[in-house]
Structures are given as structure tokens and as C-alpha cells.
Amino acid sequence: MPKISSKGKNMPASPIRKLVPFAEAAVKKGKKVYYLNIGQPDIKTPDNVMEKMRNIDLKVVEYSHSAGFETYRKGLAEYYRGVDINIDHTHVVVTTGGSEALLFGFMSCFDEGDEVIIPEPFYANYNGFSVGAGVKVVPVQSKIEDGFALPPMEEFEKLITPKTRGILICNPGNPSGYLYSKEELQKLRDIVLKHDLYLFADEVYREFCYDQAEHFSVMNLKGLEQNAIMIDSVSKRYSMCGARIGALVTKNTEVLDTVLKFAQARLSPPTFGQIASEEALNTPQSYFDEVIEEYVERRDLMIEGLNAIEGVICPKPKGAFYAIAQLPVDDADAFCQWILEDFDYEGQTVMMAPASGFYSNGEQGRNQVRLAYVLNKDDLVKAIEVLTAALNVYPGRVAVSNQEESFA
Amino acid sequence: MPKISSKGKNMPASPIRKLVPFAEAAVKKGKKVYYLNIGQPDIKTPDNVMEKMRNIDLKVVEYSHSAGFETYRKGLAEYYRGVDINIDHTHVVVTTGGSEALLFGFMSCFDEGDEVIIPEPFYANYNGFSVGAGVKVVPVQSKIEDGFALPPMEEFEKLITPKTRGILICNPGNPSGYLYSKEELQKLRDIVLKHDLYLFADEVYREFCYDQAEHFSVMNLKGLEQNAIMIDSVSKRYSMCGARIGALVTKNTEVLDTVLKFAQARLSPPTFGQIASEEALNTPQSYFDEVIEEYVERRDLMIEGLNAIEGVICPKPKGAFYAIAQLPVDDADAFCQWILEDFDYEGQTVMMAPASGFYSNGEQGRNQVRLAYVLNKDDLVKAIEVLTAALNVYPGRVAVSNQEESFA
Structure with missing residues (x-):
């Protein structure tokens, strides 16, 4: 059998999509999944x-x-x-x-x-x-x-x-x-x-x-x-x-x-x-005004919600519709899989993108996740509730003091 | 100023599209151009x-x-x-x-x-x-x-x-x-x-x-x-x-x-x-039957027309909608440019793709052109008339006997 190219072997799989099988399994088990992993906005095309x-x-x-x-x-x-x-x-x-x-x-x-x-x-x-x-x-x-x-x-x-x-x-x-x-x-x-x-x-x-x-x-x-x-x-x-x-x-x-x-x-x-x-190109300005207003509200809601969780740090972004949050966990890859596979809060869970895929070396950003605020506000509130509950019980949770040392 | 990559420099320009400026100039001069250079069919989308x-x-x-x-x-x-x-x-x-x-x-x-x-x-x-x-x-x-x-x-x-x-x-x-x-x-x-x-x-x-x-x-x-x-x-x-x-x-x-x-x-x-x-995928079979019948008629018309020109050799293809013809010319690149730039037959001319671009070494296929039979039959007949007239007067025409020797 002929070989795959080195280029092909070195090609990374999408970190945004790699947890998809776990999300699919969660849905099959009847869980409601809030998708914060991908930059697919729910905003209407004009x-x-x-x-x-x-x-x-x-x-x-x-x-x-x-x-x-x-x-x-x-x-x-x-x-x-x-x-x-x-x-x-x-x-x-x-x-x-x-x-x-x-x-x-x-x-x-x-x-x-x-x-x-x-x-x-x-x-x-x-x-x-x-x-x-x-x-x-x-x-x-x-x-x-x-x-x-x-x-x-x-x-x-x-x-x-x-x-x-x-x-x-x-x-x-x-x-x-x-x-x-x-x-x-x-x-x-x-x-x-x-x-x-x-x-x-x-x-x-x-x-x-x-x-x-x-x-x-x-x-x-x-x-x-x-x-x-x-x-x-x-x-x-x-x-x-x-x-x-x-x-x-x-x-x-x-x-x-x-x-x-x-x-x-x-x-x-x-x-x-x-x-x-x-x-x-003919889209009226009112379309953008509404969209921006919506994103600002979502951002404020999500960032405040995140920073209110003990041990979570999330700088407030001035653009796009993503944020990187640092979580009080040992390994965000494992946490993102666990929350889909082994956790639910009132039948709900959250899909996030582990930040390791956004670094060239997977070790960096080991305790970070990327969240896209592309869901409506009600869903965002629920997603933050789920995340809060999950961090309360996650076995791989680390003490906040340890985590702060990593800033040194 | 930073440099272009070697890859970028080695990248060939499209041989199908490189004569476009000459065709545009011909149109500007008021010539009717028959486009046999490109595989863009005139057939309706279903x-x-x-x-x-x-x-x-x-x-x-x-x-x-x-x-x-x-x-x-x-x-x-x-x-x-x-x-x-x-x-x-x-x-x-x-x-x-x-x-x-x-x-x-x-x-x-x-x-x-x-x-x-x-x-x-x-x-x-x-x-x-x-x-x-x-x-x-x-x-x-x-x-x-x-x-x-x-x-x-x-x-x-x-x-x-x-x-x-x-x-x-x-x-x-x-x-x-x-x-x-x-x-x-x-x-x-x-x-x-x-x-x-x-x-x-x-x-x-x-x-x-x-x-x-x-x-x-x-x-x-x-x-x-x-x-x-x-x-x-x-x-x-x-x-x-x-x-x-x-x-x-x-x-x-x-x-x-x-x-x-x-x-x-x-x-x-x-x-x-x-x-x-x-x-x-739901397109009815009748669509394909009509299209195939049309292409067979066009092919027969074009191939017969081409082989009827003294010194032109064009094998009859069994598929697709292209043919390679060998012309009695010294350099098909020059001929394809000349026919657009310096020739017309009753106000008409023809755009063809020099075959050199279809060989990895431009020297091969030097006297060949690619023709796509993507025009309706009336236009194909006229295009062959134009080509016949052009070959009669082209200054770079070579004797047929010389050309046949190249088969040896």
C-alpha cells in the first residue's frame, strides 16, 4: 500500500471539530448541547x-x-x-x-x-x-x-x-x-x-x-x-x-x-x-447596527458570567466574537471531553474548543478554552450555568492559588 | 521589497487564458470571435x-x-x-x-x-x-x-x-x-x-x-x-x-x-x-441523451471539417469535448496569436488554445492546437471556414510533406 505524504501526516486535524464525536454521543444520550466551539453565527444572512x-x-x-x-x-x-x-x-x-x-x-x-x-x-x-x-x-x-x-x-x-x-x-x-x-x-x-x-x-x-x-x-x-x-x-x-x-x-x-x-x-x-x-454589498447599515448591538450584549453577558466563576479568568475582547478563558483545570482538552461525555446539568452540557489547538505547541494554553458567543442570550446564560456547575464537580479541578502561580 | 516565492515564479500562467488580451483586442476592432479555446460549454444547466x-x-x-x-x-x-x-x-x-x-x-x-x-x-x-x-x-x-x-x-x-x-x-x-x-x-x-x-x-x-x-x-x-x-x-x-x-x-x-x-x-x-x-442528481436521463446527441453532431462536424483542410490532422476522439489538431504551421502559439491579431474572414476570427501549454515542455506539440467543441453547430461551421481561410494565407505555413516527416 502506498504511503501517506509527510505533509499529510503533519497536517493537524481541526481542534474545533475534533470533539464532534463526543458531542454527537451526548446528543444521542438525550443531552441538550450548547455549541460554543465554532464560529458559525446564528445571525441571519441579510x-x-x-x-x-x-x-x-x-x-x-x-x-x-x-x-x-x-x-x-x-x-x-x-x-x-x-x-x-x-x-x-x-x-x-x-x-x-x-x-x-x-x-x-x-x-x-x-x-x-x-x-x-x-x-x-x-x-x-x-x-x-x-x-x-x-x-x-x-x-x-x-x-x-x-x-x-x-x-x-x-x-x-x-x-x-x-x-x-x-x-x-x-x-x-x-x-x-x-x-x-x-x-x-x-x-x-x-x-x-x-x-x-x-x-x-x-x-x-x-x-x-x-x-x-x-x-x-x-x-x-x-x-x-x-x-x-x-x-x-x-x-x-x-x-x-x-x-x-x-x-x-x-x-x-x-x-x-x-x-x-x-x-x-x-x-x-x-x-x-x-x-x-x-x-x-447592498446590505443596509441597520443590519450591521443590530448585529453589533446583539454581539456586544452577548459578549458582556458571557464575559461577566465567566469571570464570576471562581478561578476563571477571561479578558474582555474588543472585537470578533470569541474569547479565551483560563479555567481552573489541569487539562482543558480532558475537561472539554469530560463535560460532553460524563457530565450534564439538568440534561444540558456545553461544547467548547480546547485552546491547545490554537497554539503551535499543544502544551501552551493547556488550561484555556476558546468560546464563541454565537448563541442567543438565553442559551448563553444557560451555557454559563452548565459550565459553573461542571467546574464545581470536575475531578481535574486545580486550586486557584496554583493556577495563579502560572502567571508568574 | 520582499521576494516572490520560487513556487510562485515557477507557477505557469494558464495557456488557455493567455491569449485573452488578443481576443479582447479583436473584439474591440469589431471582429466576431469564435471561442474554441475553453471548456465552458454553452449547454444549459438543468x-x-x-x-x-x-x-x-x-x-x-x-x-x-x-x-x-x-x-x-x-x-x-x-x-x-x-x-x-x-x-x-x-x-x-x-x-x-x-x-x-x-x-x-x-x-x-x-x-x-x-x-x-x-x-x-x-x-x-x-x-x-x-x-x-x-x-x-x-x-x-x-x-x-x-x-x-x-x-x-x-x-x-x-x-x-x-x-x-x-x-x-x-x-x-x-x-x-x-x-x-x-x-x-x-x-x-x-x-x-x-x-x-x-x-x-x-x-x-x-x-x-x-x-x-x-x-x-x-x-x-x-x-x-x-x-x-x-x-x-x-x-x-x-x-x-x-x-x-x-x-x-x-x-x-x-x-x-x-x-x-x-x-x-x-x-x-x-x-x-x-x-x-x-x-x-435528479436530472432526467433525457437531459443527458440530448446533450450527448448534440456533442456527437458537433464532434463529427468539427473533426470532418478539420481533416478536410489540407495539412490538418485530427484524430476522432471518443469522449469529452476536445480535440487536438496538428496544423501545417511552424508555431501554433504564433499562429493562434496571429489569427486573432492580424486576420479575419468576413469580419470573423477564431480563438484556439495552443497545445504547447498541454505539454510539460513547450517544444512538444509546437504545431498542435486544442479545440473545444462547445459552440453550436452553425458557429462551428463558421469557425472551420475561418480556420481554413487563415491557413491558406498564413505566412508561417509549412509544406505538408515536411510536416508528415515529423511523424517518422
């Missing part, structure tokens, strides 16, 4: 988008241009200008989700063995795209006690080698919800220019900034026009994750030309998804 | 599919399972059983087009520097996926004078090295239209087993077999269950290239598990496309 799909009048569902419909790219450019990102449609390649944008970006900019520095915890699938592109992820630690702020530049400098070719950030961040300030981004600009690196920024949660905080894009870092590559997606913005439409945006024409060659090989991004995404 | 889309009733356009909707995978398995491929839904991973199936399959089975033997001429984008996966393509020549039949096994044996990990075929073939016989596939089975290789078969044109010829799938090669990997797509079957839905099918569970990890990293295949593809 009505105008679904209306557009119901009025579709194609005769032939054809390939589009490999870079996406020109009309959609022009519409996107206008949307970007509306959020103060001054580009035109020639700077945009439409991709099959933000995932493909990252994969093509990495393949265009990095070779086998090149190193990319990523503040961790980071979105677990960055590991997957890196394995796919043959790139080595070099993590730099951001810390829960700093609320996951950008690590000091000295920490980056220590990690830079002749193989370092780029830095990747997610802003606002999945899984931490941290929103980088303009000052933090300027520090990144300086180090990127100093070492002639690419700066990839995953900005798919741009719309989800709270408490009057403003999002600052890498596309607006002066002097970084040839280094900055923005990754975008309609998935979260319009709650249409299944459309699988993203974009790679840069002013570096060599990168654009190279990404387009990878895009040509896969022919085109999805036609139906592009039709939906082009229509989504 | 009515039931478009009707389904117009009745879509999703509230949230969610991610699907990374391997695709379970209902769709079950439906697909039933479709395969209907064409005598005996598998179940657990053998299927739904992908974003056949393109992604090939990329994930290559990444799962091959490492950087591994070699894959591909009979050439081959679908140009195989080069792209190979560059993406870091795999080296080793071509084995199939010849126009043999109608592009499978090269003798001795030719394969000569190319096998310790780095050889697989063979990839397209059946029926793009760009040649050649349909491999059961006997040819059995020869491939023997060599694949002898050297413990993977056999990838791109079978996306399965439905397009003519003259009562029957398609034989690699999935039906006895003893090859752990080596055979089938690539599929709805693009051509239902004329819905833009849906971007394909599949990787194998009975090798290790390969399936590995492909699923790459699939998890990109989250899910397109939801709208999966809805369309699941409905497409």
Missing part, C-alpha cells in the same frame, strides 16, 4: 441576499474570471473605500473563502522551509495552510494576563532568522478577540520594513469592533504598500460562511500577478457565492 | 437545478460538514452505483471543484520532490496543482498518430525512479478526448501495483463517451482499492462549471482521513453549489 438568490436567472452556471466578477471586484473596492481603505478593484483577487486567499498568498510569497511569525494563540487553521504551503510557523507568545496584546518587538526580534519571510496577524483576533491599536500596527510596520518581510493581516472580523474602538487596517500603514497583504471574507460580515467567498488584497502587483496564476489553475471562485456576495 | 435555487429557503448560509453535506454524499454514492462504481458515501470527500480534489489528493499522497507520471498532452492545470503541491511532473508521450492512446508500459518503466509515487490520467482525456479501454487500464493497474504507486484518475468527463464506447473507472480495477483515487466534478456533467463542486473518491481510508484534514482547514465546500449539485 434578507436582500436571499431574495437575490431566489431571483437568480442564469441559463448556464458558468466559470467566472479567475480573479472574480469584475463588477463584484469594483463593488468590493467601493466597500473598502467606504471603510477608509483606499484601493481599486485591480488590487483585489476574489478567492474561495479567506482560507484560499491565505493559501495562495502563502504559496506566492513563501517557499518550503520559509518561516512566518504568528502571535499565538492563533486561528488553528493557520497551521493547516502553513503545512499545505510547506511553511514553518514560528509562534510569538501573547499572554492572557496582557489581554493578548501584541508581544513586545524584542520578542519578535529574537525569533527572526535568515529564513523569516513574513508575519501574520489576525485583527481583530480569532481566538482572542483582541483588537490591535494603530500604535501596535506601526510597530509591526517598522519591524517588517527593517527585515523586508511580508505582513499578512487577516481582517475578516473588521466589522466586529466594540466599545467605539476603531479598526485600523494594514492597508493604511504608510510605506508598507509592497509588504502588506490583507485577507478578507464575507463569511462573518454577512453571516454567510457557506458562500465561500473571500479576497486577497494588496498593492504589490507582483504578488497579485502570482496569486492570479494560482487562481487560474483552480479556474474561478464559486459563481453562486459571488452573486450572493455582490448583492451583500 | 432546469430543475435553477428551479431549486429559486426556491432556496435558508435563513443562514452556514458552513457544511468539511466533507460535504451527508445527504449529498449519500446521493452521490447512489449516482456512482448507478454507473457501476460500487462505493458508499464514506468513500467520498466533496471538494471545491475537481481542482481542489486534485490539490488535496496530491498534498495527501506526495511530498516535495516526489514524481508523478502523466501521459501528455495533459490538462494544463495539472502543472499548476503540481507546483502548488511541490510535486515534479514526469511526462510520458502519447502520440497524435496513435490517436493519443496509452503509451506502452516500457515507456512508463523507463521513467520510474525511486522518487516516483504516482501516475495521473484523465479519462476520457482533456485535451485529447481519448477514452482509455479496460485493457489499457488493466496495464496501468499492473504497473501501479508492481511499483506500489497511487493511480489518480480524473474522470470528470465520464458521461461524455460516444459511439457506444463505455467508460471504465479506475474504481473498478480489482486489487487496486488502496491505490486508486478518482477525481470528479459536476462542472461538465451538468454544465455548471461555476458551482465549483467536485469530489475525491477512494476506498483507501488513510488517504480519506488525510484529505479530510486538508478539507477541515478550508472549513467546507460551497453551500450554494452543494444545494445545486444535490438537486442535479
Whole structure:
């Protein structure tokens, strides 16, 4: 029997989805499961988008241009200008989700063995795209006690080698919800220019900034026009994750030309998804206002609820719809499995994503979980009740004093 | 300014799309262009599919399972059983087009520097996926004078090295239209087993077999269950290239598990496309009967027309909707550009794909073009008229006797 590739063996399974069999078993036993593990919002896709799909009048569902419909790219450019990102449609390649944008970006900019520095915890699938592109992820630690702020530049400098070719950030961040300030981004600009690196920024949660905080894009870092590559997606913005439409945006024409060659090989991004995404550009502001208000309420409710549990520490995020919480447990992987398998509170339990999958080394974040506040408020309240009850009786619970020492 | 990756530099631009600027210029000059360069059929997507889309009733356009909707995978398995491929839904991973199936399959089975033997001429984008996966393509020549039949096994044996990990075929073939016989596939089975290789078969044109010829799938090669990997797509079957839905099918569970990890990293295949593809399974047989009849008429018309031109040689394909023609020209790349740029016949011209892009070495197939018979019959007749007139006056025309010597 022929062998599996080393790449294939090194490819991590999704940490977000690995507990699925335990959740399925819990449901089979009759438990009600609250899913806080995955960033699939329950928010409705805008009505105008679904209306557009119901009025579709194609005769032939054809390939589009490999870079996406020109009309959609022009519409996107206008949307970007509306959020103060001054580009035109020639700077945009439409991709099959933000995932493909990252994969093509990495393949265009990095070779086998090149190193990319990523503040961790980071979105677990960055590991997957890196394995796919043959790139080595070099993590730099951001810390829960700093609320996951950008690590000091000295920490980056220590990690830079002749193989370092780029830095990747997610802003606002999945899984931490941290929103980088303009000052933090300027520090990144300086180090990127100093070492002639690419700066990839995953900005798919741009719309989800709270408490009057403003999002600052890498596309607006002066002097970084040839280094900055923005990754975008309609998935979260319009709650249409299944459309699988993203974009790679840069002013570096060599990168654009190279990404387009990878895009040509896969022919085109999805036609139906592009039709939906082009229509989504017409979504009224009221839709976003309502969504943001809802997320702020959910966040406040969840973060307050978590911090009220003895031994739980959860910084309040300013963006996206995730939070990382530190739990008073020895091993969050084991706890997340246990709560599904061996626990219920009045017939209910909770599915969470162990944070170990968001670190390049599973040992970090061993006592942390990622929670997505993508459920309605009533369900969130119940989920926190379940978690509180579970931590009261969990056999692997550690004393709070021990845990605090780990901050030292 | 940071550098582009070597991978990115080595990535070929699409040979099918590289003459697009010349075609656009021809249109601007007022010429009518017949597009024979690209496999975008003019055939209507089935009515039931478009009707389904117009009745879509999703509230949230969610991610699907990374391997695709379970209902769709079950439906697909039933479709395969209907064409005598005996598998179940657990053998299927739904992908974003056949393109992604090939990329994930290559990444799962091959490492950087591994070699894959591909009979050439081959679908140009195989080069792209190979560059993406870091795999080296080793071509084995199939010849126009043999109608592009499978090269003798001795030719394969000569190319096998310790780095050889697989063979990839397209059946029926793009760009040649050649349909491999059961006997040819059995020869491939023997060599694949002898050297413990993977056999990838791109079978996306399965439905397009003519003259009562029957398609034989690699999935039906006895003893090859752990080596055979089938690539599929709805693009051509239902004329819905833009849906971007394909599949990787194998009975090798290790390969399936590995492909699923790459699939998890990109989250899910397109939801709208999966809805369309699941409905497409209900397309009545009459749709295919009409389509096949139409393609046979187009093929006969085009192939007869081509062979009637002095100095043109075009084997009659038994499948797909492409043909490779040898033209009495010194350089088909130059000719394909010239006919767009400097020629018209009664205000009309033709866009073709130079065959050089379908060979791993541009020198092969230097006097060949690929033609897709995806236009209606009236337009095909006119296109052949244009081509005939062009060859009469083309400055780079070579004498037929010279050309025939190249068969020696």
C-alpha cells in the first residue's frame, strides 16, 4: 500500500471539530448541547441576499474570471473605500473563502522551509495552510494576563532568522478577540520594513469592533504598500460562511500577478457565492447596527458570567466574537471531553474548543478554552450555568492559588 | 521589497487564458470571435437545478460538514452505483471543484520532490496543482498518430525512479478526448501495483463517451482499492462549471482521513453549489441523451471539417469535448496569436488554445492546437471556414510533406 505524504501526516486535524464525536454521543444520550466551539453565527444572512438568490436567472452556471466578477471586484473596492481603505478593484483577487486567499498568498510569497511569525494563540487553521504551503510557523507568545496584546518587538526580534519571510496577524483576533491599536500596527510596520518581510493581516472580523474602538487596517500603514497583504471574507460580515467567498488584497502587483496564476489553475471562485456576495454589498447599515448591538450584549453577558466563576479568568475582547478563558483545570482538552461525555446539568452540557489547538505547541494554553458567543442570550446564560456547575464537580479541578502561580 | 516565492515564479500562467488580451483586442476592432479555446460549454444547466435555487429557503448560509453535506454524499454514492462504481458515501470527500480534489489528493499522497507520471498532452492545470503541491511532473508521450492512446508500459518503466509515487490520467482525456479501454487500464493497474504507486484518475468527463464506447473507472480495477483515487466534478456533467463542486473518491481510508484534514482547514465546500449539485442528481436521463446527441453532431462536424483542410490532422476522439489538431504551421502559439491579431474572414476570427501549454515542455506539440467543441453547430461551421481561410494565407505555413516527416 502506498504511503501517506509527510505533509499529510503533519497536517493537524481541526481542534474545533475534533470533539464532534463526543458531542454527537451526548446528543444521542438525550443531552441538550450548547455549541460554543465554532464560529458559525446564528445571525441571519441579510434578507436582500436571499431574495437575490431566489431571483437568480442564469441559463448556464458558468466559470467566472479567475480573479472574480469584475463588477463584484469594483463593488468590493467601493466597500473598502467606504471603510477608509483606499484601493481599486485591480488590487483585489476574489478567492474561495479567506482560507484560499491565505493559501495562495502563502504559496506566492513563501517557499518550503520559509518561516512566518504568528502571535499565538492563533486561528488553528493557520497551521493547516502553513503545512499545505510547506511553511514553518514560528509562534510569538501573547499572554492572557496582557489581554493578548501584541508581544513586545524584542520578542519578535529574537525569533527572526535568515529564513523569516513574513508575519501574520489576525485583527481583530480569532481566538482572542483582541483588537490591535494603530500604535501596535506601526510597530509591526517598522519591524517588517527593517527585515523586508511580508505582513499578512487577516481582517475578516473588521466589522466586529466594540466599545467605539476603531479598526485600523494594514492597508493604511504608510510605506508598507509592497509588504502588506490583507485577507478578507464575507463569511462573518454577512453571516454567510457557506458562500465561500473571500479576497486577497494588496498593492504589490507582483504578488497579485502570482496569486492570479494560482487562481487560474483552480479556474474561478464559486459563481453562486459571488452573486450572493455582490448583492451583500447592498446590505443596509441597520443590519450591521443590530448585529453589533446583539454581539456586544452577548459578549458582556458571557464575559461577566465567566469571570464570576471562581478561578476563571477571561479578558474582555474588543472585537470578533470569541474569547479565551483560563479555567481552573489541569487539562482543558480532558475537561472539554469530560463535560460532553460524563457530565450534564439538568440534561444540558456545553461544547467548547480546547485552546491547545490554537497554539503551535499543544502544551501552551493547556488550561484555556476558546468560546464563541454565537448563541442567543438565553442559551448563553444557560451555557454559563452548565459550565459553573461542571467546574464545581470536575475531578481535574486545580486550586486557584496554583493556577495563579502560572502567571508568574 | 520582499521576494516572490520560487513556487510562485515557477507557477505557469494558464495557456488557455493567455491569449485573452488578443481576443479582447479583436473584439474591440469589431471582429466576431469564435471561442474554441475553453471548456465552458454553452449547454444549459438543468432546469430543475435553477428551479431549486429559486426556491432556496435558508435563513443562514452556514458552513457544511468539511466533507460535504451527508445527504449529498449519500446521493452521490447512489449516482456512482448507478454507473457501476460500487462505493458508499464514506468513500467520498466533496471538494471545491475537481481542482481542489486534485490539490488535496496530491498534498495527501506526495511530498516535495516526489514524481508523478502523466501521459501528455495533459490538462494544463495539472502543472499548476503540481507546483502548488511541490510535486515534479514526469511526462510520458502519447502520440497524435496513435490517436493519443496509452503509451506502452516500457515507456512508463523507463521513467520510474525511486522518487516516483504516482501516475495521473484523465479519462476520457482533456485535451485529447481519448477514452482509455479496460485493457489499457488493466496495464496501468499492473504497473501501479508492481511499483506500489497511487493511480489518480480524473474522470470528470465520464458521461461524455460516444459511439457506444463505455467508460471504465479506475474504481473498478480489482486489487487496486488502496491505490486508486478518482477525481470528479459536476462542472461538465451538468454544465455548471461555476458551482465549483467536485469530489475525491477512494476506498483507501488513510488517504480519506488525510484529505479530510486538508478539507477541515478550508472549513467546507460551497453551500450554494452543494444545494445545486444535490438537486442535479435528479436530472432526467433525457437531459443527458440530448446533450450527448448534440456533442456527437458537433464532434463529427468539427473533426470532418478539420481533416478536410489540407495539412490538418485530427484524430476522432471518443469522449469529452476536445480535440487536438496538428496544423501545417511552424508555431501554433504564433499562429493562434496571429489569427486573432492580424486576420479575419468576413469580419470573423477564431480563438484556439495552443497545445504547447498541454505539454510539460513547450517544444512538444509546437504545431498542435486544442479545440473545444462547445459552440453550436452553425458557429462551428463558421469557425472551420475561418480556420481554413487563415491557413491558406498564413505566412508561417509549412509544406505538408515536411510536416508528415515529423511523424517518422
